[in-house]
Amino acid sequence: MGTRVKAVLFDIDGTILKSQGAGKRALEHAVTDLFGTTGAMDTVQFQGRTDPYIIHESLEPAGIARVEIARRMDEIKERYFSYLRRYIREVDVVLLPGIRDLLAVLGRESVIVTGLLTGNFVEGARIKLGVFDLFPLFQTGVFGDDTSVRNEMPAIARERIRALHGTAPDFGDMVVIGDTVHDVECGKRAGARTLAVGTGWTPADVLIAQGPDLYLDSLGDTRQALEGILRLLELQPGPPN
Numbered sequence: 001m002g003t004r005v006k007a008v009l010f011d012i013d014g015t016i017l018k019s020q021g022a023g024k025r026a027l028e029h030a031v032t033d034l035f036g037t038t039g040a041m042d043t044v045q046f047q048g049r050t051d052p053y054i055i056h057e058s059l060e061p062a063g064i065a066r067v068e069i070a071r072r073m074d075e076i077k078e079r080y081f082s083y084l085r086r087y088i089r090e091v092d093v094v095l096l097p098g099i100r101d102l103l104a105v106l107g108r109e110s111v112i113v114t115g116l117l118t119g120n121f122v123e124g125a126r127i128k129l130g131v132f133d134l135f136p137l138f139q140t141g142v143f144g145d146d147t148s149v150r151n152e153m154p155a156i157a158r159e160r161i162r163a164l165h166g167t168a169p170d171f172g173d174m175v176v177i178g179d180t181v182h183d184v185e186c187g188k189r190a191g192a193r194t195l196a197v198g199t200g201w202t203p204a205d206v207l208i209a210q211g212p213d214l215y216l217d218s219l220g221d222t223r224q225a226l227e228g229i230l231r232l233l234e235l236q237p238g239p240p241n
């Protein structure tokens with residue numbers, strides 16, 4: 001029998017940091033270079049959506065075929081990353097309160113795997129989190145490269161943790177942390193525990209109405225956030241460090 005493993009999976013935008021429009025701007029410029037239009041991007045809701053979903057939802061209404069978008073996805077990604085690397089330095093990316101401390105305390109819980117569950121492409125995640133050197137603190141992740149459908153991500157996370165540790169957590173031993181109704185929905189659909197955090201752009205009442213297991217205005221109070229997460233995972237807090 002393998003050791004039991006539990007997982008805490010973080011969304012990025014609005015949960016860990018705010019990239020102040022750098023991501024959207026980079027994506028607009030990338031698709032304009034390649035397709036001459038941003039299509040319906042102005043009307044597409046980015047929050048809680050995966051990058052490939054946003055790209056398809058933007059370009060398909062402009063008459064660009066789904067297969068054509070898929071065929072050129074690597075090209076779109078490369079351009080997006082090169083703009084993002086530039087634009088991310090031109091804005092003041094905000095690290096949301098408590099993140100660094102929370103990752104540090106979670107890192108000391110040996111039974112917990114800390115991972116990402118984000119619609120960002122992995123390289124986009126690396127660029128955004130790289131502003132604060134946070135990317136290496138995550139042992140695993142599921143990204144927009146893996147699927148355009150957020151609700152598929154918890155199952156992929158499980159398999160990735162199995163590959164890493166030889167044991168997969170039960171869905172009930174996973175906490176999905178995010179700032180949108182889509183984060184809450186994907187966690188709930190999978191049978192994971194959900195922690196909604198009010199640091200994004202979604203009003204608290206809207207998040208609470210989605211029925212997360214826990215809602216916090218922010219992750220800024222490390223003790224409160226850690227205790228909440230441990231409770232969702234049915235773990236006892238260890239001795240104070």
Ligand SMILES: [Mg+2]
Nearest residue numbers: 011013014179
């Ligand atoms: Mg988010």
